[in-house]
Amino acid sequence: MRVLAAMSGGVDSAVAAARAVDAGHDVVGVHMALSRSRAQHRNGSRGCCSIEDAGDARRAADVLGIPYYVWDLSEEFEETVVGDFLSEYAAGRTPNPCVRCNEHIKFSALLDRGLALGFDAVATGHYARIEVAGGGRRELHRSADPLKDQSYVLAVMGPERLARSLFPLGDAPSKEAVRAEAAARGLSVSAKPDSYDICFVADGDTQGFLRDRLGAKPGEVVDADGKVLGEHDGAYAYTVGQRKGLGLTRPAADGRPRYVLEVRPQSNQIVVGPSELLSVDEISAGKTVWLADDVPAGEWTDVQVQVRAHGEPVPAQVRRRPADDGAGATGTGEAVSNVGGAGAAAAGADGARDGGALEARLSTPLRGIAPGQSLVVYSGTRVLGQSTITRARRGAPLPA
Amino acid sequence: MIVTGSQHYLDHAATTAVRPEVAAAYAEELTHLGNPSSLHADGRDARRRLEEAREQLAAALGAEPAEVLFTSGGTEADNLAVKGTYWARRAADPARTRLAVSAVEHHAVLEAAHWLASHEDADLDVLPVGAGGVLDLDALERHLADHADASAVVSVMWANNETGVVQPMDRVVALSHAVGVPVHSDAVQAVGHIPVRFDRSGLDALSLSGHKLGAPVGTGALIARRELALTPVEHGGGQERGVRSGTLAVAGARALALAVGGAVAEQEAEAHRLRALKGRLISAVLSSAPGVHLSGPDGADESAWLPGTAHFTVDDADADALLFGLDMAGIAASSGSACQAGVQQPSHVLLAMGRTEEQARAAVRFSLGRTTTADDVDAAVAALPGVIAGARRAHATQRHRTAGPPGVTSPTPPVAGSASSRPAAPGASAAHLAVPASPVPDPKVN
Numbered sequence: 001m002r003v004l005a006a007m008s009g010g011v012d013s014a015v016a017a018a019r020a021v022d023a024g025h026d027v028v029g030v031h032m033a034l035s036r037s038r039a040q041h042r043n044g045s046r047g048c049c050s051i052e053d054a055g056d057a058r059r060a061a062d063v064l065g066i067p068y069y070v071w072d073l074s075e076e077f078e079e080t081v082v083g084d085f086l087s088e089y090a091a092g093r094t095p096n097p098c099v100r101c102n103e104h105i106k107f108s109a110l111l112d113r114g115l116a117l118g119f120d121a122v123a124t125g126h127y128a129r130i131e132v133a134g135g136g137r138r139e140l141h142r143s144a145d146p147l148k149d150q151s152y153v154l155a156v157m158g159p160e161r162l163a164r165s166l167f168p169l170g171d172a173p174s175k176e177a178v179r180a181e182a183a184a185r186g187l188s189v190s191a192k193p194d195s196y197d198i199c200f201v202a203d204g205d206t207q208g209f210l211r212d213r214l215g216a217k218p219g220e221v222v223d224a225d226g227k228v229l230g231e232h233d234g235a236y237a238y239t240v241g242q243r244k245g246l247g248l249t250r251p252a253a254d255g256r257p258r259y260v261l262e263v264r265p266q267s268n269q270i271v272v273g274p275s276e277l278l279s280v281d282e283i284s285a286g287k288t289v290w291l292a293d294d295v296p297a298g299e300w301t302d303v304q305v306q307v308r309a310h311g312e313p314v315p316a317q318v319r320r321r322p323a324d325d326g327a328g329a330t331g332t333g334e335a336v337s338n339v340g341g342a343g344a345a346a347a348g349a350d351g352a353r354d355g356g357a358l359e360a361r362l363s364t365p366l367r368g369i370a371p372g373q374s375l376v377v378y379s380g381t382r383v384l385g386q387s388t389i390t391r392a393r394r395g396a397p398l399p400a
Numbered sequence: 401m402i403v404t405g406s407q408h409y410l411d412h413a414a415t416t417a418v419r420p421e422v423a424a425a426y427a428e429e430l431t432h433l434g435n436p437s438s439l440h441a442d443g444r445d446a447r448r449r450l451e452e453a454r455e456q457l458a459a460a461l462g463a464e465p466a467e468v469l470f471t472s473g474g475t476e477a478d479n480l481a482v483k484g485t486y487w488a489r490r491a492a493d494p495a496r497t498r499l500a501v502s503a504v505e506h507h508a509v510l511e512a513a514h515w516l517a518s519h520e521d522a523d524l525d526v527l528p529v530g531a532g533g534v535l536d537l538d539a540l541e542r543h544l545a546d547h548a549d550a551s552a553v554v555s556v557m558w559a560n561n562e563t564g565v566v567q568p569m570d571r572v573v574a575l576s577h578a579v580g581v582p583v584h585s586d587a588v589q590a591v592g593h594i595p596v597r598f599d600r601s602g603l604d605a606l607s608l609s610g611h612k613l614g615a616p617v618g619t620g621a622l623i624a625r626r627e628l629a630l631t632p633v634e635h636g637g638g639q640e641r642g643v644r645s646g647t648l649a650v651a652g653a654r655a656l657a658l659a660v661g662g663a664v665a666e667q668e669a670e671a672h673r674l675r676a677l678k679g680r681l682i683s684a685v686l687s688s689a690p691g692v693h694l695s696g697p698d699g700a701d702e703s704a705w706l707p708g709t710a711h712f713t714v715d716d717a718d719a720d721a722l723l724f725g726l727d728m729a730g731i732a733a734s735s736g737s738a739c740q741a742g743v744q745q746p747s748h749v750l751l752a753m754g755r756t757e758e759q760a761r762a763a764v765r766f767s768l769g770r771t772t773t774a775d776d777v778d779a780a781v782a783a784l785p786g787v788i789a790g791a792r793r794a795h796a797t798q799r800h801r802t803a804g805p806p807g808v809t810s811p812t813p814p815v816a817g818s819a820s821s822r823p824a825a826p827g828a829s830a831a832h833l834a835v836p837a838s839p840v841p842d843p844k845v846n
């Protein structure tokens with residue numbers, strides 16, 4: 001197969017590219033330039049991808065003996081990933097830009113460009129496994145190393161994209177094993193620290209980034225009864241479940257910490273309260289991407305759900321309603337890119353990417369679920385689907 | 401024997417193969433020992449060979465040996481000329497704070513000029529060019545009329561590295577000298593390819609680069625009149641008439657002189673040969689697909705361009721994919737400008753010629769050279785339709801550019817000032833974005 005290996009300059013994508021070469025594929029390395037104003041050098045581990053990172057990726061490609069290009073995806077990235085990040089915060093929701101990047105860039109813009117140029121698939125250094133079940137169905141599973149598993153951020157891909165993806169690191173036992181493999185292969189990035197935080201906020205100051213782009217918008221911090229407790233200078237900087245940085249002048253009457261319960265962009269208020277009010281066990285979500293065509297819509301199914309990239313999955317029941325149900329929301333109607341570029345996805349075209357609604361009933365409550373977060377449905381290690389949270393509430397009464 | 405990764409090298413404007421006799425002379429010189437500044441026999445020996453090289457270079461370019469300053473290449477020569485002349489003129493007359501450069505200069509001139517403006521309090525005038533890339537002489541005239549007493553230097557390149565368009569140097573010199581302003585020209589692309597005689601040009605300073613004409617990278621020279629005061633950029637031992645310090649690289653000087661001599665001797669025959677090959681390439685490229693435009697002055701004859709350079713913009717094509725496709729097909733070409741760490745920036749030259757940012761990015765420059773054969777041209781011609789088709793398919797996947805579902809784009813503004821392929825038929829704008837209906841030869845890669 002002709003494989004486009006996305007190479008960030010980090011050790012994971014370098015080893016992934018190496019494994020793709022070993023597997024006998026015809027591999028070409030590509031580094032995505034996601035910002036027009038890239039820094040020359042890396043500044044510690046925060047963020048990605050400076051010109052130095054592009055150089056690290058090039059050297060890795062040299063060692064592997066594969067062609068290497070840098071493709072400019074900065075316009076698409078700014079519009080979709082950064083744009084979504086800002087608009088979601090402005091709307092009082094909590095985005096996950098890594099999910100959006102996988103959705104719009106890595107397995108969309110990049111993949112589409114690759115397919116147009118004769119490639120068969122994109123390979124990345126993500127930790128996740130693809131298993132082919134009976135009947136040829138491709139399944140996305142957690143990686144062998146549960147600590148590194150990134151299936152949560154990949155679940156947004158959908159089956160057509162999954163069919164064109166390779167995750168060569170899926171069965172790696174650990175990050176240390178991958179680093180050792182990199183060193184054994186003569187890849188100089190074996191000792192390079194992992195990048196963390198949001199790749200486009202290089203100094204790690206997300207609040208500062210939001211303030212710069214969205215502007216300071218002072219407003220009130222109120223309790224669940226509407227009483228004003230303090231001030232904030234931008235509701236977008238807060239997320240449900242947050243405890244720090246609330247700017248409250250007086251402690252609560254009961255002396256216990258207060259948490260952000262809700263962000264209200266219309267009134268520019270933040271609602272705070274005690275931790276038990278954060279507790280939710282019913283979640284509504286939309287724009288569902290479903291990978292498991294053997295798990296039909298309309299019925300409650302026993303699963304596990306995960307609502308944070310590094311969160312624990314909890315047992316739950318979910319029920320899907322496909323988009324053509326009328327009651328299910330297709331979200332904002334944004335065009336969904338199919339592999340052939342054939343325009344907006346037909347609702348339920350293959351029964352899978354239906355963009356419809358999903359409800360979840362959790363067996364144990366969770367705290368601090370914010371609208372906009374990604375909910376991923378698992379059955380054991382298998383990813384069944386992904387959906388975007390719109391509401392979360394307490395269905396069962398709180399224990400006395 | 402030259403080792404290459406590509407099968408068909410058509411990027412001679414980026415660099416060209418070192419001539420075998422030049423490589424031999426360079427290697428031979430490395431077996432000699434002696435610093436040309438030393439007074440003993442070994443030093444004098446080295447000095448003799450250096451001065452022979454200087455004389456050879458000067459003779460080939462119609463200059464005097466004393467006018468030749470060896471540098472590490474074209475960029476250093478440009479920096480020395482622009483900064484050195486500016487500082488010297490301003491030191492002699494503090495009112496002289498202005499400099500003028502064309503909008504299409506190489507970054508080695510532009511960045512030096514911008515740096516003087518932002519750090520040395522210079523007032524910079526960037527002189528516009530027309531849609532065909534030729535300097536607007538009226539703008540130069542106005543600049544000189546308005547600022548004759550404040551102008552330190554004018555710098556206009558002899559021929560552009562991206563488009564190959566040649567500037568009217570004699571007019572630039574005449575206009576500037578009429579009001580006493582010195583003129584520098586970055587002749588890096590011109591020397592050895594079109595007739596360049598320093599004495600006849602009237603220029604005060606001229607830059608050249610060895611690796612553009614068969615000498616190694618790291619060689620070059622600034623030819624500068626004795627009377628032109630130059631403040632040094634490199635301080636040190638005072639070599640090269642106190643203007644450019646640093647131990648003289650005799651091997652590089654010998655290589656440069658030999659290469660320039662060879663190129664100048666062959667220049668007329670090569671120009672004739674390359675223009676014929678290039679003519680075939682241009683007609684074939686313009687008929688390979690709609691929406692392909694040759695960059696340069698409308699209706700001009702072939703002497704308006706360097707003999708070997710043909711630069712095209714391609715409508716509705718992904719810039720990265722154009723060069724990727726050519727590379728995959730074994731053809732080495734470029735988009736004409738250096739990119740920053742692999743990312744294509746829109747060409748400032750094309751922007752100055754009035755192209756949009758999108759047009760200024762999706763460009764291909766073919767530059768033929770000494771080792772180019774008809775076979776190379778044929779290979780480029782054969783590969784191009786498939787490459788363009790792939791680049792257009794890739795472009796169509798960029799949804800953010802579309803108003804509607806993929807497959808629909810906003811119309812590309814018409815490109816003025818160049819020859820174009822026949823205009824797309826109505827409805828063809830969608831057709832060339834989809835997978836072509838008629839079979840297109842698969843690029844080698846498939």
